[in-house]
Amino acid sequence: MLLRAYTHSPQFIRTTCANFFSSHPLTRIPLAHRRVKVPLNAAAAAKFSTKSAVPLTTKHAADNNNDSNVIPLDMLFVPPGVERNEIKEDMLLPGSNIVMGPYAGDAKIKQVEFKGSSIRANDCPKDGKPEFAMLGRSNVGKSSLINCLVRKDIAMTSKKPGKTQLINHFLINKSWYIVDLPGYGYAYAPESARLDWNTFTKGYFLKRDTLVAVMLLVDASVPPQKIDLDCANWLGRNNIPLTFVFTKCDKRKSGKSGLKPPERNIQDFQDLIKKNYREPPPWIMTSSISNLGRDDLLLHMSQLRNYWDN
Numbered sequence: 001m002l003l004r005a006y007t008h009s010p011q012f013i014r015t016t017c018a019n020f021f022s023s024h025p026l027t028r029i030p031l032a033h034r035r036v037k038v039p040l041n042a043a044a045a046a047k048f049s050t051k052s053a054v055p056l057t058t059k060h061a062a063d064n065n066n067d068s069n070v071i072p073l074d075m076l077f078v079p080p081g082v083e084r085n086e087i088k089e090d091m092l093l094p095g096s097n098i099v100m101g102p103y104a105g106d107a108k109i110k111q112v113e114f115k116g117s118s119i120r121a122n123d124c125p126k127d128g129k130p131e132f133a134m135l136g137r138s139n140v141g142k143s144s145l146i147n148c149l150v151r152k153d154i155a156m157t158s159k160k161p162g163k164t165q166l167i168n169h170f171l172i173n174k175s176w177y178i179v180d181l182p183g184y185g186y187a188y189a190p191e192s193a194r195l196d197w198n199t200f201t202k203g204y205f206l207k208r209d210t211l212v213a214v215m216l217l218v219d220a221s222v223p224p225q226k227i228d229l230d231c232a233n234w235l236g237r238n239n240i241p242l243t244f245v246f247t248k249c250d251k252r253k254s255g256k257s258g259l260k261p262p263e264r265n266i267q268d269f270q271d272l273i274k275k276n277y278r279e280p281p282p283w284i285m286t287s288s289i290s291n292l293g294r295d296d297l298l299l300h301m302s303q304l305r306n307y308w309d310n
């Protein structure tokens with residue numbers, strides 16, 4: 001079973017927690033043709049699951065006056081050391097599909113230090129410490145989230161997108177890194193900048209052995225964007241483990257605007273990608289304004305890191 005593999009291989013993240021595009025029959029079908037017919041509502045989706053479900057309670061779900069959102073058991077991210085049939089409701093991180101297991105440790109950030117900017121993957125720190133890459137479309141809220149995680153203004157917010165093509169390493173508690181990568185998809189960036197992003201950032205993902213996982217930031221206040229789906233696809237095809245970090249979950253539009261609340265955008269996003277994953281990738285809701293998901297995301301990173309370290 002997959003969970004056995006998790007338990008025995010220290011490289012579980014690269015080998016099993018990673019997604020399985022290459023072996024999936026739908027891998028090469030463009031996303032646009034892959035819309036799957038599933039109920040939009042998570043609670044309704046649970047009814048279609050053959051397995052039992054656990055309720056997901058988030059601040060926002062509660063605000064919504066909806067019946068409580070429910071995540072089917074088979075859509076949860078189950079970490080190493082936990083069997084699916086052992087999962088209890090209180091093991092779920094709020095506003096996510098992430099189950100906490102025995103590898104979750106001290107997640108507090110006590111110290112942060114800027115270690116430098118690199119132009120290429122080859123120039124990045126070579127001390128072998130584990131790292132998490134923060135990636136997302138320009139303006140997704142990446143700098144705000146990094147600042148929120150470390151409780152300091154270290155990442156430059158609202159910098160001119162398309163300009164900063166550097167890999168920035170922040171050393172946390174002298175033991176692991178948060179890596180700020182250039183944002184992609186800036187609408188007004190010159191073609192050359194977009195091409196640069198491809199060769200430059202993709203090189204980092206393919207070469208970086210100490211990469212524990214990519215935190216792929218996705219704006220939950222807007223409908224799924226093709227560029228984010230393409231990025232998720234590319235990471236998936238290259239077996240690079242990722243967590244979907246939904247940003248701006250505090251943004252609620254009025255019913256009249258015709259825009260959907262974050263939970264619905266997140267559900268739509270999941271519906272578009274779930275066929276591509278044999279195991280559901282972890283996802284979590286965050287807001288840098290309200291700090292929603294901040295501590296939970298750090299806990300999730302701690303459990304990935306601690307397993308990676310062992």
Ligand code: GDP
Nearest residue numbers: 138139140141142143144157158248287288289
């Ligand atoms: P980056 O380009 O991905 O680094 O994005 P920034 O962190 O610079 O944020 C882009 C814009 O989104 C800024 O105007 C932020 O104030 C806003 N923003 C970032 N995070 C949030 C959030 O969690 N909630 C809301 N409502 N706005 C956010």
